[in-house]
Amino acid sequence: MAKIQVKDNGSLFISGDFEIVDAEGNTFQTKKVCSLCRCGFSANKPFCDGSHKGKFQDACRAQPSS
Numbered sequence: 001m002a003k004i005q006v007k008d009n010g011s012l013f014i015s016g017d018f019e020i021v022d023a024e025g026n027t028f029q030t031k032k033v034c035s036l037c038r039c040g041f042s043a044n045k046p047f048c049d050g051s052h053k054g055k056f057q058d059a060c061r062a063q064p065s066s
């Protein structure tokens with residue numbers, strides 16, 4: 001099972017069994033863990049390269065269940 005963790009001011013950290021596919025159906029080479037860019041600054045999209053540091057602020061929080 002895959003787990004996706006939203007990092008404060010940073011990437012989406014994915015671990016577990018998963019596959020990342022582009023718009024044409026091509027699969028990106030990944031291991032059991034990777035970080036995906038969500039700021040748009042990475043030179044290695046869709047993967048995070050740390051370019052967000054000091055340029056991107058976002059702290060997503062899940063809404064409580066009712």
